[in-house]
Amino acid sequence: MLDKSHIQTLKSIVGEENCYDDKAHLVAYCYDATRERYEPEAVVFPRNEADVSAILAYCNTHKIPVIPRGAGSGFTGGALPVNGGIILAMERYFNRILEIDEKNLVARVQPGVVNKAFQEAVEKKGLFYPPDPASQEYSTLGGNVSENAGGMRAAKYGITKDYVMALRAVLPNGDVIRAGKKTIKDVAGFNVAGILIASEGNLAVITEITLKLIAKPRLSRSAMGVFPNIESAMNAVYKTMASGITPVAMEFLDNLSIRAVEERFHKGLPIDAGAILITQVDGDLTEQLDFQLNILSDKFKENGCIDFRIA
Template identity: 75%
Template sequence: MIDKKHLDYLTSIVGIENIKSDKAHLIAFCYDATRTRFEPDAVVFPRHEQDVSDILKYCNEHQIIIVPRGAGSGFTGGALPANGGIILSLERHMNKLLEIDMENMVGVVQPGLINMQFQKAVEEVGLFYPPDPASEEYSTLGGNVSENAGGMRAAKYGITKDYVMALRAVLPNGDIIVAGKKTIKDVAGYNTAG
């Protein structure tokens, strides 16, 4: 169990409405498609990247386990808090399509955006996002990236990793890094987005 002082600090980051530790939430976030159940100690809904950074920095310093979660449709158990800790749920707030860059034919998204919502949005402007896991109507792009999801169109068009041009990511110590760019060729050394 996480100490109340830790919950209080996390509450000071995200606000009282964005942290839950009541039984109903712990049950709702204790499973994924494996149907295995592990209850977390709390569920936190970051509002933006800085919240994620602040949460990870604090949890890293205090050795509190963090488990990121999209829609919980994964079959790998990756979203399960097998050893307790905090569920970091990206679906409530960090679910926006930020930009469609027509010149580079690139979409800029937050990780909690649903795959199908993204597909529909780019198709409306004449673009095409091929990765189509059978969970496309509810799985998130963050979960798709993490699981490298792909569906029936994979044989012809590839899978999620073939469509990730760049990432902003928060490291366990809270540092925010950027890897890759909107262009296919952008490095002279290690390609950290590749």
């Protein structure tokens, strides 16, 4: 249990208005997307990196568990205070895009920046950040890095780890480190940034992220293949990926999912189909899209597709 002296020390670090041990805050920060519930003993909102360092140093000395948290949208329990301790809530103050470097195609952000907001900001400059987890409307980039989030575009563009170039982070003893570099090629020393990615906050608290950007493709098209059964749909996926084209995304729905979606949203999906594949391609020229869609149509039909529709 945290005694009052610990709470007062934490308040002296971050201010009275940024440290809470009332029931409302403890309940609000006791769960994530798993719906499991473990109440923390306090919720602390660090204002800057110095606060994070001071909090971790104090808690390390007094053996108080610290659980970094972004939006709490993860499905692995990484933000749950299973052993009590304090929630280090990063969304209040660590929510700024620090730099979008159009010349070098990189960006620096704080961990509380929401994925979707970041994507929209870089797309306004004609750039593209591909990782798009299903929770992108509210999940934070710090959480994405800590969980190595992917998304539907992972088939072509990869996942979060493929875009992290450097990190600033605070170690449990309060030391601040910088791992990685703002360059594409970095072979000097250990890959410490790679170790921190997907560590779920167990090794350090991330305070700044440097991300790689790419040019945004000008065009995209979507298509749907209807299949008599699951096996034929899966064979179509394998054959497509081996055909020399890589779709941006390839989403599979079995019959149960098709009927559930159609019952709820009335999209005109074929409820008697054994399975459907919904796919997307992108590129800078109409001819590129047409070529990819033709290959998709051929590979789908070779594997039992009974209807191929282009949106």
